Amino acid sequence: MKIEAIDLFYVALPEIKRAADGSQDTLLCRVRADNGLYGWGESDSSPLVSLAAYVFPMSHSNIININEALLGETIDSVEDVHRLRVKAGVYGLDVQQLDHAVAAVDIALWDLAGKHLELPVYKMLGYERAYPKLPYASVLFGDTPDETQMIAADLRERGFAAAKFGWGPMGHGTAANDVALVAAAREGMGQQAQVMVDAGVVWGDDDATAYDRAVSFAEYGITWLEEPLLSDEVDAYKRLTDRKPPVPIAAGEGADFFRSADDLMLNGGIDFVQIDVGRTGGITVCDRICKRAQELDIQYVNHTFKSHLQLAASLHVFAGVEAFQLMEYPAGDSPLVLGLTAPTGLPVNAEGMVDCPETPGLGVDVNLNTVREYLQPVKIEVAGKVLHETPAV
Amino acid sequence: MKIEAIDLFYVALPEIKRAADGSQDTLLCRVRADNGLYGWGESDSSPLVSLAAYVFPMSHSNIININEALLGETIDSVEDVHRLRVKAGVYGLDVQQLDHAVAAVDIALWDLAGKHLELPVYKMLGYERAYPKLPYASVLFGDTPDETQMIAADLRERGFAAAKFGWGPMGHGTAANDVALVAAAREGMGQQAQVMVDAGVVWGDDDATAYDRAVSFAEYGITWLEEPLLSDEVDAYKRLTDRKPPVPIAAGEGADFFRSADDLMLNGGIDFVQIDVGRTGGITVCDRICKRAQELDIQYVNHTFKSHLQLAASLHVFAGVEAFQLMEYPAGDSPLVLGLTAPTGLPVNAEGMVDCPETPGLGVDVNLNTVREYLQPVKIEVAGKVLHETPAV
Numbered sequence: 031m032k033i034e035a036i037d038l039f040y041v042a043l044p045e046i047k048r049a050a051d052g053s054q055d056t057l058l059c060r061v062r063a064d065n066g067l068y069g070w071g072e073s074d075s076s077p078l079v080s081l082a083a084y085v086f087p088m089s090h091s092n093i094i095n096i097n098e099a100l101l102g103e104t105i106d107s108v109e110d111v112h113r114l115r116v117k118a119g120v121y122g123l124d125v126q127q128l129d130h131a132v133a134a135v136d137i138a139l140w141d142l143a144g145k146h147l148e149l150p151v152y153k154m155l156g157y158e159r160a161y162p163k164l165p166y167a168s169v170l171f172g173d174t175p176d177e178t179q180m181i182a183a184d185l186r187e188r189g190f191a192a193a194k195f196g197w198g199p200m201g202h203g204t205a206a207n208d209v210a211l212v213a214a215a216r217e218g219m220g221q222q223a224q225v226m227v228d229a230g231v232v233w234g235d236d237d238a239t240a241y242d243r244a245v246s247f248a249e250y251g252i253t254w255l256e257e258p259l260l261s262d263e264v265d266a267y268k269r270l271t272d273r274k275p276p277v278p279i280a281a282g283e284g285a286d287f288f289r290s291a292d293d294l295m296l297n298g299g300i301d302f303v304q305i306d307v308g309r310t311g312g313i314t315v316c317d318r319i320c321k322r323a324q325e326l327d328i329q330y331v332n333h334t335f336k337s338h339l340q341l342a343a344s345l346h347v348f349a350g351v352e353a354f355q356l357m358e359y360p361a362g363d364s365p366l367v368l369g370l371t372a373p374t375g376l377p378v379n380a381e382g383m384v385d386c387p388e389t390p391g392l393g394v395d396v397n398l399n400t401v402r403e404y405l406q407p408v409k410i411e412v413a414g415k416v417l418h419e420t421p422a423v
Numbered sequence: 424m425k426i427e428a429i430d431l432f433y434v435a436l437p438e439i440k441r442a443a444d445g446s447q448d449t450l451l452c453r454v455r456a457d458n459g460l461y462g463w464g465e466s467d468s469s470p471l472v473s474l475a476a477y478v479f480p481m482s483h484s485n486i487i488n489i490n491e492a493l494l495g496e497t498i499d500s501v502e503d504v505h506r507l508r509v510k511a512g513v514y515g516l517d518v519q520q521l522d523h524a525v526a527a528v529d530i531a532l533w534d535l536a537g538k539h540l541e542l543p544v545y546k547m548l549g550y551e552r553a554y555p556k557l558p559y560a561s562v563l564f565g566d567t568p569d570e571t572q573m574i575a576a577d578l579r580e581r582g583f584a585a586a587k588f589g590w591g592p593m594g595h596g597t598a599a600n601d602v603a604l605v606a607a608a609r610e611g612m613g614q615q616a617q618v619m620v621d622a623g624v625v626w627g628d629d630d631a632t633a634y635d636r637a638v639s640f641a642e643y644g645i646t647w648l649e650e651p652l653l654s655d656e657v658d659a660y661k662r663l664t665d666r667k668p669p670v671p672i673a674a675g676e677g678a679d680f681f682r683s684a685d686d687l688m689l690n691g692g693i694d695f696v697q698i699d700v701g702r703t704g705g706i707t708v709c710d711r712i713c714k715r716a717q718e719l720d721i722q723y724v725n726h727t728f729k730s731h732l733q734l735a736a737s738l739h740v741f742a743g744v745e746a747f748q749l750m751e752y753p754a755g756d757s758p759l760v761l762g763l764t765a766p767t768g769l770p771v772n773a774e775g776m777v778d779c780p781e782t783p784g785l786g787v788d789v790n791l792n793t794v795r796e797y798l799q800p801v802k803i804e805v806a807g808k809v810l811h812e813t814p815a816v
Contacts, residue, residue, distance in 0.1 A: 040805065042480070050484045076486045076518050078805060079472060086471035087435070087799075091443045091590075095468045123624070126679050126702070127520035163698050197484075231516070236762035262682045287517050289655040293686050379668070406480075411802040412433065412471060 031063040031146060033103050036096070036135060037421045038084060040077040040103035041366065041404040048178055050170060050197035050230060052335030058401065059082060059134035061142050063105070069142030070396050072340045074308030075130035081408060083122065084133035085418040094121040096132055106146065108154050111139050115314040129311040136312025137343045137392070144391030150346065151393075152386055155317050157350020160386035165359030165378055166192035166226060168335065175207070175214035182218020182225075185361065191382055192356065193219055196228025196256065201243075209246045216250040224356075228256040231284070235263040237270040244275035253356075254280040254302050261285060264298045272300030280304055283333040287311060291319045293379035295328050300412045304358070306333040307344045316347045320354075330354045337367055338375025342392040345376065357384055365400060372397035398423050424456040424539060426444050426496050429528060430814045431477060433470040434759060434797040443563060443590035443623060445728030446757035450474060451794065452527035456498070462535025463789050465733045467701030468523035474801060476515065476524035477743050478811040487514040489525055499539065501547050504532050508707040522679045522704040527704025528628035530736045530785070537784030543739065544778055544786075550743020553779035558752030558771055559619060561728065566599070567606035575611020575618075578754065584775055585749065586612055589621025589649065602639045609643040616780040617749075621649040624677070628656040630663040635669035646749075647673040647695050654678060657691045660790055664692030673697055676726040680704060684712045688721050697751070699726040700737045709740045713747075723747045730760055731768025738769065742779035750777055758793060763781070765790035791816050 042055035046303065054156045057077035062068045073080045084096045101123040103114055115136050122128035140151045152160050167190040172178040176196060185193045195215045200208055216225050227247055233239045238259035245253060255277050259266045261284025271279055280302035286293035287308060294300050303323050307316045323330040331354065332344035359378075360367045368375050371394045376384050387393020402423050411419040435448035450470035455461045460463045466473045477489045492514035496507055508529050515521035533544045545553050560583040564572040571588060578586045588608045593601055605620055613616050620640055626632045633651035640648060648670050652659045654677025664672055673695035678684035679702060687693050696716050700709045716723040724747065725737035734753065741747045752771075753760045761768050769777050780786020795816050803811040 042482075048481065048484045048487075052483055055480075055482050074517075076476070076482055076520075078803070078810075079475045079518060079520050082472045082475040083469070086469045087448075088439050089435075089448050089469055090439070090445055091441045094441075123677075124467075124702075125472060125520075127469075127472050127518075130519040206780065221695045262680055264682050264686070284516075287655055289686070290656050290683070293657070293682070293690075297686075297690065309517075314668040329561070406806040407804075409802075409804040410471070410802075413799040417471075420592050 031065045031067065031105060033061060033100055033105060034064045035062040035358060036084065036100060037062065038081050038318035039401055039423065040081060040408050041401055042406050043364065043366065043404065044206040049185035053360060053362050053367050054365055056336050057134055058137045058396065061135060061138040063142060067142055067145050068318060069138040069140070069145065069391060070132040070339055071137030071141065071343065072308050072336055073130055073134035074306050074336050074340065078408065079127055080131035080134065081125045081418065082410065083125055085410060087412055092123040093125055095137060096122060100135065100366040105139060105143055111143050112314060114139060115312065123313050130309050133308045133310070136314050137307065140313045141391035147231060148390045150386070150388050150390060151313065152346040152349040155346065155350065160349035160351045162379070162383035162385050162404065163345065163357035164192055164355055165357050165384045166190070166194050166224060167361035168194050168227050169361055171195045171211050172203065173199060175210040175288065178211050179214040179218040182215045186219050186223065189378065189382060190361070192224035194226035194228055194358065200229050201232030205242070205246070208243055212250050212252065215331040224253045225250065226253045226256060229258045231257050231260045233258050234260050235266040237266040240270050241273055243273055244277050248276035252277050254278040256280040256304065257283065261290070264293055267294065267298030267300060278302060285310055288315050288318055292322055295323065295326050300328065302329045302331050304331045304333040307347060308340050313347055314341060320348050320351065324351060331356050332358050334358045335360055337394060339371055339392065339394055341376050342394045345384065345386050346392065359384065366404065369400045370397055424458045424498060426454060426498060427457045427484035428455040429477065429493060429645065430455065431474050432794055432813065432816065433474060433799040433801050434794055435735065435799050436757065436759065436797065444755060446753055446755050446760050449729050449759055450527055451789065452531045454528060455530040456501055456535060460535055460538050462531040462533070462538065462784060463732055464527040464530030464534065464736065465701050465729055466523055467699050467729050467733065471801065472520055473527065474525035474811065475803065476518055476520045478803060480805055485516040486518055489515060489528060493528065498532060498536055501536065504536050505707060507532060507681035508705065523702050526701045526705040528701070529707050530700065533706045534784035541783045543779070543781050543783060544706065545739045545742040548739065548743065553742035554745045555749035555772070555776035555778050556738065557585055557748055558750050558777045559583070559587050559617060560754035561587050561751045562754055564588045564591035564604050566592060568603040571604050572607040572611040575608045579612050579616065582771070582775060583754070585617035585752065587619035587621055590623040593622050598639070601636055605640050605643050605645065617646045618643065619646045619649060620782055622651045622661055622673065622767030624650045624653045626651050627653050628659040630659040633663050634666055634668055636717060637670050641669035645670050647671045648674065649673040650696065654683070660687065666670060671695060678703055681708050681711055686718065688719050693721065695722045695724050696724040697724045700740060701729060701733050706736060706740055713741050713744065717744060724749050725751050727751045728753055730763035732764055732787055732789060734769050735780060735787045736776065738779050752777065760795065762793045764788065
């Protein structure tokens with residue numbers, strides 16, 4: 031089949047709050063083939079900046095847009111999906127945003143090729159079966175320990191056996207307040223649950239403070255301390271992990287390309303690598319990272335704060351690896367989380383686990399009504415020429 | 424003083440050719456302060472994608488645009504320039520394009536602050552004096568060895584004692600053709616000149632071929648072999664440099680942020696680190712890389728394929744380091760190289776060297792007539808709201 035159209039949709043809630051909540055907007059990509067099949071993908075990034083990467087005018091041979099690389103191309107096989115990802119990368123070699131932007135179309139191409147080949151994506155990646163994952167609810171800390179405890183108690187009531195608390199006040203008050211936040215999360219979730227802490231890069235390159243907090247938090251039996259430091263500060267990660275902190279260290283959502291993740295694994299000494307399929311170049315690149323993590327005996331976990339479309343794409347990458355057991359599961363109430371897929375997203379099953387879809391492609395479909403309801407029409411003109419105008423949903 | 428306006432100008436030649444020639448378009452940034460002073464900067468990237476990074480709607484607390492971070496801010500000191508670069512990075516933490524985009528305004532802020540403090544930028548970076556650099560002409564290989572030899576002979580006639588030849592047919596034909604191209608460059612430049620070879624990442628992660636070419640090229644006494652491999656393939660760089668190839672290895676233009684350059688230096692084993700001030704986050708970040716290169720005893724060289732405004736910004740970063748002697752000097756005839764500065768750019772002096780300006784800021788000014796002549800008006804609308812429209816020059 032041939033790629034006939036790449037449709038981009040910027041969807042957003044009417045009001046965007048200044049919180050670390052990635053489920054307030056998104057960029058969706060629909061690829062349509064000449065045989066009527068289509069695939070969907072999503073990028074976790076600034077929708078406008080990523081959209082621009084599909085339509086910008088050529089600057090030279092290494093700055094050519096994604097549409098130019100892919101429209102009219104042939105896609106019939108897994109090899110074609112790989113080939114097209116490489117081609118988009120060559121065309122956009124000097125476009126920094128490429129990895130975030132191309133993720134959407136890469137995911138859509140796996141979905142499309144899976145429908146064509148009648149295979150779920152995880153099988154196209156070479157795995158024979160998929161293993162259910164334990165979902166951990168991903169939420170922000172409350173503004174206070176009390177509020178955090180209430181959020182945790184609510185999650186426990188909803189049946190979550192694991193939850194991650196992040197950002198908000200963590201690292202912005204006293205050390206005692208940081209500890210009180212973690213204690214409250216543990217209190218609310220109960221002693222049996224897995225509790226993760228996401229520090230939201232708050233200590234920058236200050237590995238000493240990160241180490242001190244890791245020691246303090248260890249008392250509450252947390253599964254990991256996530257992103258205590260900036261992604262860019264791999265040396266600081268190394269200083270931290272060389273001291274063998276009493277809780278595992280997680281990072282990776284800031285990695286935009288393969289080497290950036292590999293660098294954190296090889297040289298940062300992290301225990302969990304958290305990869306966002308909507309940022310790190312799509313399924314093709316994340317599959318490479320997942321296989322690298324297996325070689326290095328590092329736990330791969332998805333980073334996902336978008337819709338269940340994105341969640342499905344995330345899951346297919348590591349569904350086939352039994353040893354990678356945890357799965358980030360957005361638990362907020364934005365209509366752009368569960369509302370973007372139809373008829374359902376990825377539900378938690380009776381055993382409290384999430385199963386990977388066995389239907390062709392990603393195994394979820396997009397709810398066009400939600401897309402229409404939250405659509406933000408975009409128009410981009412350069413030198414009087416319209417380079418992009420939002421297509422019909 | 425306060426930042427009153429950030430003006431962005433997309434300028435481009437009427438026809439863009441599909442060659443690895445970065446001087447066909449650019450994104451200029453003018454920062455105006457409330458006291459009438461202004462500064463200029465330039466980004467080496469897709470102008471439209473970088474422009475979008477200044478104006479996109481907020482997605483959440485880590486995806487906030489550059490204008491929002493900087494407009495209305497105070498800038499009176501070197502510390503303010505650093506503080507504002509950090510602030511833009513925090514606001515745009517999850518915007519991949521941030522480093523390419525922010526480079527333009529970061530350079531402009533150094534220019535502006537330099538004018539305010541009446542200091543050339545290199546002095547603001549802590550250096551007492553500037554050392555003249557040996558410019559090497561930066562050109563593309565001809566389509567054939569013969570054409571390459573003519574290009575080289577022309578450069579020699581124009582007085583260049585050093586030149587780099589890159590991209591074009593290199594790596595796309597036979598091994599013998601690759602060698603013939605290098606031989607032709609040497610023949611045209613003569614035996615006394617420094618000749619560099621830029622392979623334009625053509626061998627991907629194939630370090631074995633890169634090594635073989637390094638051995639073949641060594642006969643022609645080249646100063647370095649540049650980017651034989653993709654930036655992302657740091658392991659392949661390590662395999663290559665571990666074998667101690669007979670010519671020095673250079674890379675770095677693909678590094679978008681500090682760690683990416685540091686990774687190539689620490690783990691890739693490169694001998695020259697080539698940094699583009701218009702890509703790698705501006706003068707602030709490049710200064711950090713330059714100081715790191717001094718610590719590691721690696722040669723820092725600018726990567727520049729834009730105007731002499733960019734060239735001046737590049738030069739201030741390492742002008743104060745006597746040991747870093749070479750300077751990439753765009754030698755093409757695009758009106759966006761020399762034509763963008765007025766009354767002059769950075770001329771080659773009677774000794775064949777380039778002096779760093781001693782006047783405040785970058786020490787060059789922009790030719791507004793050129794900006795007007797090649798201006799590409801841009802208009803971006805989201806949900807019916809105009810987020811950007813090209814301002815008056």
